[in-house]
Amino acid sequence: MSEEEPKMEEKVEIAPGLAIALSPDEGTDDGPRRRGPDPLAALRSWQPRTRLGRMVMNGEIVTYEQALASGYPIREVEIVDALLPEIEDDVLSVNMIQRMTDSGRRVRFNVLCAVGNGDGYVGLSVCKGKEVASTIQKAITQAKLSLIPVFRGNGSWESAEGPGNSIPFKSTGRSGSTRVTLLPAPSGKGLVIGDYGRRVLTLAGVSDVWSRSSGQTRSTINFARATFNALEELSMAKVSDDVKDRLHITVGRRNI
Secondary structure: OOOOOOOOOOOOOOOHHHHHHOOOOOOOOOOOOOOOOOHHHHHHOOOOOOHHHHHHHOOOOOOHHHHHHHOOOOOOHHHHHHHOOOOEEEEEEEEEEEEEEOOEEEEEEEEEEEEEOOOOEEEEEEEEEOOHHHHHHHHHHHHHHOOEEOEEEOOOOOOOOOOOOEOOOOEEEEEOOEEEEEEEOOOOOOEOOOHHHHHHHHHHOOOOEEEEEEOOOOOHHHHHHHHHHHHHHHHOOOOOHHHHHHHOOEEOOOOO
């Protein structure tokens, strides 16, 4: 009699965020608490409402790069949490806005928030609301849905040959009267830019840059937006393969 051979179980690939959320050992880490609702808890009860969300849930898409290449719009924040679980948020500014109306004084809050994985993706959002906590969460959600890939390379003539954590060439962003120009810098120079621009670039994974600024640079929102717009302008540039190899340009994450 021939014994039946045991069937080999097929290993199903799953998005990294979903794997962490569904892991039985999840929740034993004593790391810093997150601001607002836990995204891992939201992933456990996630019911996708879009086609891209269902593809992520079924394991057809397991990286953020595959989601961008699919051509479908990212309309659910759980998609970002599932594909980029290492993403971090930074609340850059919380401003109180008071307005006198016929019924009395109305108080609202203006929140500026940036998110990024520190390795080639960054997002920025400004939201308004009546309560601070809910407005912060709304700004984080909108920033995750507005992620852009960042061009990084070694575009400084002062650098030695090889990859770097700067930008490949000059780029200018503008918001209101504020204009910020980012310039390639050699390795080890650091981020020579204002505090809010530095925080945006850190979340984007850029560690060396020169900058020039003009206009009303003390405006927090405009300065951060101008820095973000400079990165977005950089990502829309069309670069040949020869230039990419020469300047060691990478788009998005380096280690997937």
